[in-house]
Amino acid sequence: MIVVNLDVMMAKRKMSSTELSDRLGITMANLSILKNNKAKAIRFTTLEAICEALDCQPGDILEYRKDTE
Template identity: 65%
Template sequence: MSIIVNLDVMLARRKAKSKDLAKHIGITEQNLSLIKNGKIKGIRLATLEAICEYLECQPGDILEYRKNS
């Protein structure tokens, strides 16, 4: 996949727990895990907004595009 999800990196930088983020944005820890591992085909902008709000970051801090070689 050419879109890389750096959610684990942002959680570590902010010293935040996945459990707390999941609770704040209103999704299950299992669904958050799917997002963190890039096992999703899409993400709602409202969910992305809530993640960015909680982590005080920009969407580009979480999502990265890498060209396939």
């Protein structure tokens, strides 16, 4: 499964959810879906905007973990 470590990068960059949602132009609800690993997909444009806002690479945010279920 793909795990979104957005909260980790936000903490490293000392950025609040409100600030990131404002920079990305997305709602707090949609940001929360991403942060809580509830998203089924993410657009490359959104991923690009996140990487730009947090000055990171996609691999800093997305992680593959073998599904053990």
